[in-house]
Amino acid sequence: MxxxxxxxxxxxxxxxxxxxxxxxxxxxxxxxxxxxxxxxxxxxxxxxxxxxxxxxxxxxxxxxxxxxxxxxxxxxxxxxxLTQGSLKTTNRSLDVALTKPDLFFSVRVSDQSGENIRYTRDGAFFMTPVNGNDQQVMLVTGAGNPVLDEFNRPIVVNGNVTDVSISENGQIKVETSNRGTQFFEMGIVSVKKPQFMEQLGGNLLALPANFNELNVNVEDILTSLTGGLRNEISVTQGALESSNVxxxxxxxxxxxxxxxxxxxxxxxxxxxxxxxxxxxxx
Known part of the structure; x- marks a missing residue:
């Protein structure tokens, strides 16, 4: 040849x-x-x-x-x-759009390697009963993956949900008919070095499988926005972000x-x- x-x-x-x-x-x-x-x-x-x-x-x-x-x-x-996609208004209370290009929701995914934290920009969320109990519902993605709070715990609401409002900094306020008002802080991270992130199926991102061999710290790639850093969060309720394609x-x-x-x-x-x-x- x-x-x-x-x-x-x-x-x-x-x-x-x-x-x-x-x-x-x-x-x-x-x-x-x-x-x-x-x-x-x-x-x-x-x-x-x-x-x-x-x-x-x-x-x-x-x-x-x-x-x-x-x-x-x-x-x-x-x-x-990571350029920002256009926003599409849905007026649905569980639809949330991130309005800064480096922000991602934290979700928990069960796969062959066990339960792992993944990241997504898809804010089309739903409420699903926990173990068939209508008095306890969990916030999940369209694929059924639990949406996490700022401490990487699933967001679980007790009682019959009557209203949901989400503030600009990612705080969820849930009104229930029998348990009063409950508050949750959505788990959101800021990705500073997207070239290190690995795209998975289902519109999910994750740290690469060989992360330990890259000689970098997690903090150099992404930052969990907790405490005072939550002022950097910017979300819009009742809207979804379109793809940037x-x-x-x-x-x-x-x-x-x-x-x-x-x-x-x-x-x-x-x-x-x-x-x-x-x-x-x-």
Missing amino acids: NRMMITSTNTLSQLQLKLDTISSNIANVDTTGYKRKEANFTDLLVQQFNNQPDVSREIGRLTPNGIRQGTGAKLGQTQLS NLSKEMSNLIMVQRQYQFQSRAITMADQMQGLVNSIR
């Missing part, structure tokens, strides 16, 4: 990863609170050929001396874009990647034809 085939094959596999990223963005254009991903490429190793032994003959040259032959490109990083931009990116994919495929075809031509020479 010649150098052209190697370079094109390496790039094709990485373009497929970018195509998957764009497809995921397009599929989640209507997902509440979804954050788009951006794929960035870097060059693989480059081989330098110093084909001109006499440097004096290169005087006036505007490009670096020699010839650099690459081996393709790879997907260097997939970044999470720009469908027109994603379609343009999709067309560009498809053209790049076709170009690399054509390069492999041309290399194969050239090898056939060389092998047919007698």
